[in-house]
Amino acid sequence: MTEQKEIILESVKYIKQKSPFKKSPSIALITYKDASFLREFKVIKSLKYPDIPPNVLTGSKVNEGELLFATLKGSKHNLLIMNGRYNFYEGYTMRQVAHPIYTLRELGVKTVVLIDEVGYLNPRFTDGGIALIYDHINLMGDNPLIGENDETLGTRFPDMSNAYDYLLYDKVEKIFLNRKIKFYPSVYLGITGPETETEAECRFYREIGSDVLGYSLVPENLAVVHSQMKCAAFGMMSRELVADRLSEIDVEEQAKNRIKAEKTFTPLLKDILSIL
Amino acid sequence: MPSIFTRLDESLEYINNKINSFKPQIGIILGTGLGGLVKDVNIQYSLAYSSIPHFPVSTVEFHHGNLIFGSISGKNAVIMQGRFHYYEGYSMEEVTYPIRVMHKLGANTLLVSNACGAVNPLFKRGDLMIMRDHINFLFDTPIKRNHPKIKNQQVYNRELIDIAEVTALENEIPVRKGVYCSLTGPTLETRAEYRMVRKLGGDVVGMSTIPEALLSGFFGFKVLGFSIITDLGFPDTLKPAVIEEIIETAAQAEPKLTLLMKKIIEKLLNE
Numbered sequence: 001m002t003e004q005k006e007i008i009l010e011s012v013k014y015i016k017q018k019s020p021f022k023k024s025p026s027i028a029l030i031t032y033k034d035a036s037f038l039r040e041f042k043v044i045k046s047l048k049y050p051d052i053p054p055n056v057l058t059g060s061k062v063n064e065g066e067l068l069f070a071t072l073k074g075s076k077h078n079l080l081i082m083n084g085r086y087n088f089y090e091g092y093t094m095r096q097v098a099h100p101i102y103t104l105r106e107l108g109v110k111t112v113v114l115i116d117e118v119g120y121l122n123p124r125f126t127d128g129g130i131a132l133i134y135d136h137i138n139l140m141g142d143n144p145l146i147g148e149n150d151e152t153l154g155t156r157f158p159d160m161s162n163a164y165d166y167l168l169y170d171k172v173e174k175i176f177l178n179r180k181i182k183f184y185p186s187v188y189l190g191i192t193g194p195e196t197e198t199e200a201e202c203r204f205y206r207e208i209g210s211d212v213l214g215y216s217l218v219p220e221n222l223a224v225v226h227s228q229m230k231c232a233a234f235g236m237m238s239r240e241l242v243a244d245r246l247s248e249i250d251v252e253e254q255a256k257n258r259i260k261a262e263k264t265f266t267p268l269l270k271d272i273l274s275i276l
Numbered sequence: 277m278p279s280i281f282t283r284l285d286e287s288l289e290y291i292n293n294k295i296n297s298f299k300p301q302i303g304i305i306l307g308t309g310l311g312g313l314v315k316d317v318n319i320q321y322s323l324a325y326s327s328i329p330h331f332p333v334s335t336v337e338f339h340h341g342n343l344i345f346g347s348i349s350g351k352n353a354v355i356m357q358g359r360f361h362y363y364e365g366y367s368m369e370e371v372t373y374p375i376r377v378m379h380k381l382g383a384n385t386l387l388v389s390n391a392c393g394a395v396n397p398l399f400k401r402g403d404l405m406i407m408r409d410h411i412n413f414l415f416d417t418p419i420k421r422n423h424p425k426i427k428n429q430q431v432y433n434r435e436l437i438d439i440a441e442v443t444a445l446e447n448e449i450p451v452r453k454g455v456y457c458s459l460t461g462p463t464l465e466t467r468a469e470y471r472m473v474r475k476l477g478g479d480v481v482g483m484s485t486i487p488e489a490l491l492s493g494f495f496g497f498k499v500l501g502f503s504i505i506t507d508l509g510f511p512d513t514l515k516p517a518v519i520e521e522i523i524e525t526a527a528q529a530e531p532k533l534t535l536l537m538k539k540i541i542e543k544l545l546n547e
Contacts, residue, residue, distance in 0.1 A: 135468040138459075141415025145462050147365030159516045160466040187468040208472040222463050 002150040008099065010054045012106045020045045020069050024108035025078040027276050030100075030220060031115040033065060033084035035236075036259055037266040041070040041081065049084070063090075067100075077273045080104060087216050088140060089194040097216075098144035098223035102153055105227040111168070111276045112224045117258050118188065118212040118235035119197070121205050123242045127253075128260030131186035131212045131235030132172060134164050136221060139205075140190050144219045145226055154226035163221055165230040171275040172232060175268055186211035186235060190218025196249055203243035212237065232276070236261035280369065280376075283330040288380050290329050291343070295321045298345050300354035301385065302541065303378035303497070305488060307359060308391035309504040309530045314357060316538055319346040325358065331377075332360050332370040343374070349541040354378050362414055363462040363483055372418040372491040379495045385436075385544065386492040387537060389502045391526050392482035393465065393509035393517075395474040396454060401508060402529050404536070405452040406440050407432050407501030410486050411478050413459045418491040431493035436500040436540075443539045449532050454479030456503055458486040467511035474511075481509055500540070504529045 001009075016024075021044075031038070046066045049055075065084025071077060082100060086092045104112065118131055125131070149156045176183040189210035191197075197205070197213070205213060212235045224231045238258035239249055277283075298320060306313060325331045325341035333341060341358035360371045378386070392405075399405070409432060437453070444451040457478030459465060465473070465481055473481050480503050489499050506522040506529075508515075 135466050137466065137468045137472055138463075141460070143363070143460050143463060146363050146460060149462070155519070156462055157517075157519060158463050160464050160469075161514045161516045163466050208475055209468055225463065 002148060004095065005150050005152060007054055008102045008106055011052050011099070011103045014053050015047065015067065015103070015107060018045065018047055021078050023078070025080050026108060026110040027077065027079040027113070027273065028082065028104045028109040028111070029079060029113045029115065030082040030085055032117055035115065036262045037269060038081065038083060040073055040266055040269055041068070042073055043068050043070045045069040072270060072273055075270055075273065079273070080107065080109065085216055085220070088142070088219060089192055089215050094142045094144035094219050095147065097219045101220055101223035102227055105229055109229060111230045111232070113272070113276070114217050114220055114231060114233040116214045116217045116233070116235055117238050118214045119239040119241040120212045120237045121189070121202055121241050122184070122186070122211040125184050125211065125237060127237060127240060127257040128264070129182065129184050129237045130261050130265055131184045131188070131237055132169065132176070133186050133188045133212070133217070133233035133235055134166070134169050136163065136188040136190055136218050137208065137210055138190050138218045138222070140192050140218055144223050154228060158226045160225060163225050163231065164233055168230055168232045168275070172272060175271045175275070179268060179271075181264060181268070184211065184237070188217055188233065188235060189213040191215060197241055199243050199246045202241045202246060206243065213241065232272070234265065236265070284376055284380060286329045287331060287377055291323065291377065291381070294323055295345050298352065300345060300352045300378070300381050300383045302351050302353040302544065303375070303383040303386045303492070304353050304355045305359055305386070305388040306355060306357050307389035307484065308506070308526045309533045310389040310537065311357070312530050312534045313348070313537055314344065314355065316534070317344065317346040317348045317353070317355065319344055321345040330373070332366055332373055349538055351541055351544060354381055354383055359484065361484055362416070362487065363460055368416050368418040368487050371487045375488050375491045375495070379492070379497070384497055386488070386497045386499045387541070388485055388488060388499070389504065389533060390482050390485045391506040391522060392456065392480035392503040393470070393507045394480050394505045395470050395509045396479040397510060399452055399479065399505050401505055402525050403452050403505040404449065404529060404533055405454050405480060405503040405505060406437055407456045407485070407503060408437065408453045409455045410489065411455060411457040411476060412486050412490070413457055414486060415460070418487045419494050431489050431499055432501060433498035436498050439543050440500060440536070440540055443543060444536055447536060447539055449536050452479070456485065456501065457481050458483060464517050465509055467514050470509035470514070471511045480505060502533060502537070504533060
């Protein structure tokens with residue numbers, strides 16, 4: 001067995017022991033820390049990331065994220081929620097960023113919902129809007145699959161033509177249409193960050209075909225695809241990155257925009273979980 | 277670990293002991309579709325990578341790992357049977373270590389091949405393409421230290437490209453010419469990525485060759501690269517890639533690439 005798999009199984013064993021669910025959930029949601037829509041969930045149990053062995057994931061500081069065993073209020077859906085993620089820009093390696101994804105898969109997860117805060121490059125997009133991500137460009141210069149490939153996790157050269165499952169995407173689109181909520185189909189650009197983008201970079205990123213950008217979703221999606229799970233992804237648009245009208249980022253404004261998007265997203269959660 | 281120069285000296289000492297002052301003129305990397313060329317080589321020495329001190333070891337299942345010394349079309353060559361890919365986790369230094377060995381042995385020409393996906397809509401599965409230029413999207417380079425003078429403006433040698441084109445015409449083998457863009461992989465590209473590569477001026481996408489071409493170009497090698505188009509990366513009609521199909525396409529293209537390469541080597545000047 002590869003070292004990678006050993007570490008995964010160690011995490012799996014601990015999480016299984018602590019799990020309050022009889023049947024392991026088939027859905028996982030991964031989001032940045034403390035998004036407001038998480039209040040919609042009843043948390044049955046939570047595990048702090050540093051408590052999950054073998055805890056080999058070491059970034060620039062202690063990760064305050066938690067793995068939540070949760071159910072959506074007023075619904076029968078059980079799911080696993082990663083409240084907070086391992087970001088490449090915090091100093092985690094790509095393999096470390098991908099570790100929780102493989103762990104979720106070994107726990108029985110079949111579908112992963114990724115939620116990220118994004119900046120938008122497309123001039124037709126708007127603050128507080130929701131990006132439906134249907135494809136990505138990896139400009140992080142790295143990939144969690146580089147290195148030895150464990151065939152029990154996935155194939156050497158995963159095909160990326162359905163990286164964001166198109167059937168799921170169609171269903172999600174219908175939910176937005178039924179609820180008459182505007183959405184923004186998006187190509188997500190993955191870059192390392194954490195510094196924000198220059199005007200020239202924004203122009204370049206738009207030119208190569210991206211609509212929104214962020215620092216975290218791409219390696220997670222690559223691991224999701226590698227481990228044959230399905231992926232749906234959403235971006236909460238919190239800052240404008242349109243080159244010709246770029247202004248200095250106002251952190252408060254950004255938080256306000258993000259919360260606005262989260263508020264729009266919250267009532268859709270139930271519908272979205274029901275189609276997975 | 278000892279410095280790269282010490283390690284190189286040790287590798288060379290071992291190799292020179294084994295090959296009795298054999299002097300290769302050409303370095304060849306048997307990438308995809310070129311594996312059969314070895315049948316045309318009058319092999320004099322074959323050293324397993326694992327036997328050479330400090331040499332990296334190839335992991336990919338369908339690759340052998342041998343450094344072969346012999347003559348082909350009348351030229352002395354050092355041939356890599358099995359190569360090192362960046363996506364396998366090797367550092368740039370490891371990927372290009374054999375190039376340093378070839379350089380020390382006195383080779384001054386590099387012939388290399390690879391498999392790639394086409395983003396140029398004129399290209400077809402099974403086509404051969406002469407690498408006219410490249411775009412390095414590996415976010416890394418083998419040329420980092422102790423290299424004050426970089427002379428990589430024309431990595432892919434114009435004379436060799438001309439010879440390759442003429443030779444292809446003479447033998448009635450259709451060839452394309454284009455820009456090879458390398459991404460790290462090993463995941464295949466998304467639609468958005470194929471679209472990006474096309475927009476940036478790439479004709480094909482692959483995951484290899486650029487590190488070796490860069491370093492050998494830096495050493496003053498004349499580099500000639502061939503790509504076999506084994507799959508199509510047209511974003512608007514993208515179909516899931518089937519690895520077996522890719523391998524099959526490469527195998528079908530192999531005889532014409534092998535023949536072409538042999539004829540090209542015949543035309544190289546004895547130096």
